[in-house]
Amino acid sequence: xxxxxxxxxxxxxxxxxxxxxxxxxxxxxxxxxxxxxxxxxxxxxxxxxxxxxxxxx
Numbered sequence: 069x070x071x072x073x074x075x076x077x078x079x080x081x082x083x084x085x086x087x088x089x090x091x092x093x094x095x096x097x098x099x100x101x102x103x104x105x106x107x108x109x110x111x112x113x114x115x116x117x118x119x120x121x122x123x124x125x
Contacts (some may be wrong), residue, residue, distance in 0.1 A: 073117055080110035 084106030091100025 070117075073113075077110045077114045077117070080113070081107050084108075084110060 084103045087103030087106060088100050089103070091097065091103055
């Protein structure tokens with residue numbers, strides 16, 4: 069897993085957390101759900117990169 073990928077995925081996860089928190093604070097269910105979706109997407113990318121790394125070893 070490249071460092072750029074790790075940083076990008078972590079950035080996406082943090083953006084998702086921020087969206088989720090903003091959605092909760094403003095009672096915006098759509099924004100909250102979008103934030104959760106962003107986090108899930110970032111986590112799936114991280115898992116995929118870890119699988120690739122496992123096969124490289």
